[in-house]
Amino acid sequence: MRIFALAACTFLLAGCASSTVDPEGQGGQQMEPKDAFEAVRRAVEGLPCDVPVDAATSDNLARVANITFEEGGTGDIDIRGRLLATTRSLHDVSDPLQPVQLSDFSEFDIQASGDVKFLADNQTLVTGTGDGILLIDIRDPSEPRVEDHWTFGEFTGINLPGGSTFLNAHMLFSARIAGDDWVFLAPNSNSGIWILRVEGEVGSRVLTYVTQTLPAEGGPLGPHDLFAHQDPFTEEWLLYSADGFHGWTVFNIDDPANPTVVGGYVLPQPGYTHTIQSTRMGERRIVVTIAEVGENLMQVFDATILQAPILLAAWQVEVAATTPQHNLNIVEGLLYVAHYGYGMFVFDLDDAGTLPAIGTTTVAPIAHYDPVPGGNPYIAGIGGFEAVYDVIVQDGLLYVSGFSPPVNGIDILAFGCITPGDSQQRSVG
Numbered sequence: 001m002r003i004f005a006l007a008a009c010t011f012l013l014a015g016c017a018s019s020t021v022d023p024e025g026q027g028g029q030q031m032e033p034k035d036a037f038e039a040v041r042r043a044v045e046g047l048p049c050d051v052p053v054d055a056a057t058s059d060n061l062a063r064v065a066n067i068t069f070e071e072g073g074t075g076d077i078d079i080r081g082r083l084l085a086t087t088r089s090l091h092d093v094s095d096p097l098q099p100v101q102l103s104d105f106s107e108f109d110i111q112a113s114g115d116v117k118f119l120a121d122n123q124t125l126v127t128g129t130g131d132g133i134l135l136i137d138i139r140d141p142s143e144p145r146v147e148d149h150w151t152f153g154e155f156t157g158i159n160l161p162g163g164s165t166f167l168n169a170h171m172l173f174s175a176r177i178a179g180d181d182w183v184f185l186a187p188n189s190n191s192g193i194w195i196l197r198v199e200g201e202v203g204s205r206v207l208t209y210v211t212q213t214l215p216a217e218g219g220p221l222g223p224h225d226l227f228a229h230q231d232p233f234t235e236e237w238l239l240y241s242a243d244g245f246h247g248w249t250v251f252n253i254d255d256p257a258n259p260t261v262v263g264g265y266v267l268p269q270p271g272y273t274h275t276i277q278s279t280r281m282g283e284r285r286i287v288v289t290i291a292e293v294g295e296n297l298m299q300v301f302d303a304t305i306l307q308a309p310i311l312l313a314a315w316q317v318e319v320a321a322t323t324p325q326h327n328l329n330i331v332e333g334l335l336y337v338a339h340y341g342y343g344m345f346v347f348d349l350d351d352a353g354t355l356p357a358i359g360t361t362t363v364a365p366i367a368h369y370d371p372v373p374g375g376n377p378y379i380a381g382i383g384g385f386e387a388v389y390d391v392i393v394q395d396g397l398l399y400v401s402g403f404s405p406p407v408n409g410i411d412i413l414a415f416g417c418i419t420p421g422d423s424q425q426r427s428v429g
Helices: 038-043
Strands: 061-067 077-080 083-086 089-092 100-104 116-118 124-128 132-137 145-151 171-177 180-186 194-199 206-212 225-230 237-242 247-252 260-266 271-281 284-294 298-302 310-315 328-331 334-338 344-348 367-369 388-394 397-402 410-415
Touching: 038 061, 061 367, 077 116, 077 388, 077 397, 083 116, 116 171, 124 171, 132 206, 145 206, 171 225, 180 225, 180 237, 237 271, 247 271, 271 328, 284 328, 328 388, 334 388, 334 397, 367 410
Parallel strands: 225 271
Antiparallel strands: 061 410, 077 083, 083 089, 089 100, 116 124, 124 132, 132 145, 171 180, 180 194, 194 206, 225 237, 237 247, 247 260, 271 284, 284 298, 298 310, 328 334, 334 344, 344 367, 388 397, 397 410
């Protein structure tokens, strides 16, 4: 692996002139009209794309920086423009070789394994706590301020007996639909996706529970994660729910207060469907899921017909079918998968083909980041739940978030198949 020491990068740019959040939501905060990525491109010049991939870090990946936390791992992350958010802090990554911490949330009641997402205008964060959800005003990134603390006690929908046992705010999503901001929560209580509306003006916003997708959905500990976007084929707003051992369900949320089932893959699964995302590839709607418990398959579906998805391909780490996978992102036809102790993998979704999977039809990774020497998936002795937790693509760089050592914080990687500074190369999940 090519590693470039930060100390050697003495020619880096000075950073950003403005600390004002973009009110139009067009990419976060504004920076000087300098190309902060030229230094990255020079540092990784010649980094190849097509290379052999095995258990070690592949030669098409190079670590260019790290955001280190004394406390160890990081968890979920999100990025808009120059701002990177974790569940514990905000960082300026306008110069990705020299990220700068702007503030932390140490005074807030943040759940260690909660999620974090920007609202559409990038002026407020939504993140999970031990007992609900926080809205955090980040108009001044150096002085974040809690706008609202919504608690599970404010939920007025249906939660079946025992459903509160694993209730959490581990996975969230936000979207602006028909002029309103909405927050979607996968509560892990077999009670569907909970849908909340953001109300009020910036600085004094509040969350209000509105409805849930279904009163009983997701099997044990589901739904676990979700993805919402405006469908590139129909322009409808669709919500994809990863429903644990029951597969996945798709809802029309043009009116989020009245979600309607429009399709999915609702079948008993050998693995716990953890995370889901959809994208357009040519004239096909592609859906990818990963699993975290049981037989952990990454699966690629042709869901052009939402009511009849076709399994195109599957993949799993060869030596440990039960080792957990975690978050994923699809960007410009490439799939990025966080796989805990096995690191991070990249796949080309074109390799999934167009025909239904038969027998052991699989895709193979085109890149692999292995922060664990030797690929040992049990470094912490807790069944593989360690190391790489999340992966985000922003402006042609990969931000790989750790869950525990040896990934201490966030590793920033260059990938030889994409160009640092390419604004089209950014995650939407």
